Amino acid sequence: DAWIIDFTNPVGIVTRALLQAGHKAVGLCNVAIGFQRKFAALLDVTPGEVHLDHVGLNHLTWELGVRLGGPDGENMLPKLLAEHGDTIADDLHMPRAIVDRLGVVPSYYLRYFYAHDEVVRELRTKPSRAAEVAAMEKELLALYGDPALDEKPALLARRGGAFYSEAAVDLASSLLGSGGSAVQVVNTYNKGILPFLPDDAVIEVQARVDGTGATPLPVPELDPLHAGLISHVTAYEDLALEAALRGGRDRVFKALLAHPLIGQFEYAEALTDKLIAHNREHLAWA
Known part of the structure; x- marks a missing residue:
C-alpha cells in the first residue's frame, strides 16, 4: 500500500507502467521546480509565490504562464520575457529571437527537437x-x-537533478497528508486534461496532491505547435511501453519508427539491432 515516487527515466513511461500494474505511483521531474526557482529569483519573490502553467509530457514541456500567488494570479511571463529574455534564452541554449517568437518558455529538452541537427553536430565532437x-x-x-x-x-x-530532494520531500509530505504544497507539478494520468490524449496517458502538469494521490488541474488550451508534438511523442511512449512489457523485434522497431527524432526505417532498423544486442534479455523475446 506504499506510494511510489518515481524519478527513474523515462519518467512518463515508467510511471504509466507502474499505474497500469496497480501501484500507487506519482512521477517527478526537477525541470518545473528549477524553472520556479529561476523565475522567482528574477521576479524577486519567494518560490512558493510562483505558479507555473506547466504543460506537456516528461522532458517535453512548456511554461505557458508564470503566475504570482496561484493559478488565477497575474501572468508575469510577458514581463519575464521582455526584461530577462536574454538570460532565459541562454539557460535554454536557444536564440532569444526564437523564445520571443514562441511566446512561451520551452523546457531545455525541447532543443533536441527545435535544433536537432545542431545538437547532433555538437554531440559528435564530445562524449x-x-x-x-x-x-x-x-x-x-x-x-x-x-x-x-x-x-x-x-x-x-x-x-544535474538540482532541487530533487526538495521536490521529493514536498511530494511525500502531501501524499502522506502531513503538509507539503497542495499544488505541485507531477507525472500522472491525463484524466481528460489534454482532450487529444487518452485518459490513461501520463502527462506532466500542475496537480492537486493529497492523501488520495494527484489530480491534474485544468490547463490553457494548447497551440497545435505543442499539441502535435505531445501527441506524436505519446504515440511513441505507448509503443515503447508495449515493447518493454512484451518484447519482440517488431515492437521495438515500431516504437523507434514512431519517435519524431527517428522516423526513418533505416535509422529505426539500425537502432533496433543495437538495442536488442545490449538488452537481449529484456527485448528479444516475443
Whole structure:
C-alpha cells in the first residue's frame, strides 16, 4: 500500500507502467521546480509565490504562464520575457529571437527537437551525456568514500537533478497528508486534461496532491505547435511501453519508427539491432 515516487527515466513511461500494474505511483521531474526557482529569483519573490502553467509530457514541456500567488494570479511571463529574455534564452541554449517568437518558455529538452541537427553536430565532437554522467558518478562515489568529506562536492552541481530532494520531500509530505504544497507539478494520468490524449496517458502538469494521490488541474488550451508534438511523442511512449512489457523485434522497431527524432526505417532498423544486442534479455523475446 506504499506510494511510489518515481524519478527513474523515462519518467512518463515508467510511471504509466507502474499505474497500469496497480501501484500507487506519482512521477517527478526537477525541470518545473528549477524553472520556479529561476523565475522567482528574477521576479524577486519567494518560490512558493510562483505558479507555473506547466504543460506537456516528461522532458517535453512548456511554461505557458508564470503566475504570482496561484493559478488565477497575474501572468508575469510577458514581463519575464521582455526584461530577462536574454538570460532565459541562454539557460535554454536557444536564440532569444526564437523564445520571443514562441511566446512561451520551452523546457531545455525541447532543443533536441527545435535544433536537432545542431545538437547532433555538437554531440559528435564530445562524449555522450551518458558517458559524462558515468564519469562524474565514478568520481563522486570515490569522493563519498572519504570519511573526511563533510561538504557537498562541487562536482555534484554538474551532475544535474538540482532541487530533487526538495521536490521529493514536498511530494511525500502531501501524499502522506502531513503538509507539503497542495499544488505541485507531477507525472500522472491525463484524466481528460489534454482532450487529444487518452485518459490513461501520463502527462506532466500542475496537480492537486493529497492523501488520495494527484489530480491534474485544468490547463490553457494548447497551440497545435505543442499539441502535435505531445501527441506524436505519446504515440511513441505507448509503443515503447508495449515493447518493454512484451518484447519482440517488431515492437521495438515500431516504437523507434514512431519517435519524431527517428522516423526513418533505416535509422529505426539500425537502432533496433543495437538495442536488442545490449538488452537481449529484456527485448528479444516475443
